[in-house]
Amino acid sequence: MELSGKTVLLGLTGGIACYKAAEFARAMIREGAVVHVAMTENSQQFITPLTMQALTGNPVFTSSWDSRQPNNMPHIDLPRKVDVIAVAPCTANFIAKLANGICDDLLSTLCQARPVTTPLLVAPAMNVEMWEKPVTQRNICQLQQDGIGIMGPASGFQACGEVGKGRMLEPAELVEEVIAALQPKTMAGRHFLITAGPTFEPIDPVRGITNHSSGKMGYAIARAAWLAGAEVTLVSGPTALPTPYGVKRIDVMSARDMLEAVTGNLEGIDVFISVAAVADWRVKHVSTQKIKKVAGQAVPDLVFVENPDILATVAKMPDAPYCVGFAAESENLREYAEAKRRKKGVPLLVGNIGHETFGKDDNTLILFDDNGALELPHDSKQNLARRLIDQLASRL
Numbered sequence: 001m002e003l004s005g006k007t008v009l010l011g012l013t014g015g016i017a018c019y020k021a022a023e024f025a026r027a028m029i030r031e032g033a034v035v036h037v038a039m040t041e042n043s044q045q046f047i048t049p050l051t052m053q054a055l056t057g058n059p060v061f062t063s064s065w066d067s068r069q070p071n072n073m074p075h076i077d078l079p080r081k082v083d084v085i086a087v088a089p090c091t092a093n094f095i096a097k098l099a100n101g102i103c104d105d106l107l108s109t110l111c112q113a114r115p116v117t118t119p120l121l122v123a124p125a126m127n128v129e130m131w132e133k134p135v136t137q138r139n140i141c142q143l144q145q146d147g148i149g150i151m152g153p154a155s156g157f158q159a160c161g162e163v164g165k166g167r168m169l170e171p172a173e174l175v176e177e178v179i180a181a182l183q184p185k186t187m188a189g190r191h192f193l194i195t196a197g198p199t200f201e202p203i204d205p206v207r208g209i210t211n212h213s214s215g216k217m218g219y220a221i222a223r224a225a226w227l228a229g230a231e232v233t234l235v236s237g238p239t240a241l242p243t244p245y246g247v248k249r250i251d252v253m254s255a256r257d258m259l260e261a262v263t264g265n266l267e268g269i270d271v272f273i274s275v276a277a278v279a280d281w282r283v284k285h286v287s288t289q290k291i292k293k294v295a296g297q298a299v300p301d302l303v304f305v306e307n308p309d310i311l312a313t314v315a316k317m318p319d320a321p322y323c324v325g326f327a328a329e330s331e332n333l334r335e336y337a338e339a340k341r342r343k344k345g346v347p348l349l350v351g352n353i354g355h356e357t358f359g360k361d362d363n364t365l366i367l368f369d370d371n372g373a374l375e376l377p378h379d380s381k382q383n384l385a386r387r388l389i390d391q392l393a394s395r396l
């Protein structure tokens, strides 16, 4: 529950994407948030205050002249009881009003009256022509300069039947933006390159050798780095996981593919975290045709050769980024992990306690560096990833 203890003011303006605002409100509540809603008059043509009240369990505000507030000033009181304001959907009209300080209804006035420390996020949602008009782009630039967060928009098929940029982000993506807005930006301006998942080393066109890595730990770290403000590229072996929102993902199969993707994307990278379970060996001669099972014939004799060591290769480079390795051992973790750290020449090596963490949602980690070992106790991989990012922030 990543929004536990947080109160969000959700503003709705008059766009078709109001239908997604209902799910956005629910998704924030599922993450533990208390949600209050303020709606423009036009938004009520698309979804009723009753729906939003029923979903959030809180009275919905639609007018500046609402006597339910003891002092009759909802535009002052509402933004003072919330941690963040998110306007989703946000019309071209409302963007123009925010850019120019127009306060002619409750929602625009409370945005203007919000305390300077309360983040304001908007999710533009409109027809592609409206989005691309110079005036809308000028207004968006103005909002960015004023410190207002712009969530999206995405491109694709639009409700009006046209195709292009202007679609509101999906509710799950908006939730990620809200979680990020409430988090300290300890990694702002940093570029991370992270590897995750297993590699797959082919034997023939239909067979190969892989391992049990699910990618969950690496993906959680990529997400945590993005939430902390970093720009993140994730080089991933084959996994079934969705790409964390905000993260650029490059898919690879073998260790050699992974090395190529890593070395090709190192420019400007400050931190390299090698979480992937890279196969140590690959099959020397990969058959171009499926190896047939023939009755009475001997089983194939596979010859292995060593794969490149991606972490050690990066760590040895001139101007190498800050390198972090991962180790999963079935025995003697402390001894092997510290030896691996020295062999690879990296300042920080993270040990997974127990190789049975593969595929699970939780884990226990030990951090090895020049000062010794630090255990991050058993927790979800998402929480451990955050703690690891905090640790990195104090070391960089």
Ligand SMILES: Cc1cc2nc3c(=O)[nH]c(=O)nc-3n(C[C@H](O)[C@H](O)[C@H](O)COP(=O)(O)O)c2cc1C
Pocket: 012, 013, 014, 015, 016, 017, 040, 041, 042, 043, 090, 091, 092, 093, 094, 125, 126, 127, 130
């Ligand atoms: C059916 C319909 C759909 C609309 N959808 C959008 C939209 O998605 N985005 C947008 O910026 N305006 C849209 N508009 C126009 C706005 O509703 C209009 O600009 C209105 O003044 C916005 O008011 P508000 O910003 O105070 O809510 C739509 C209008 C209609 C009639």
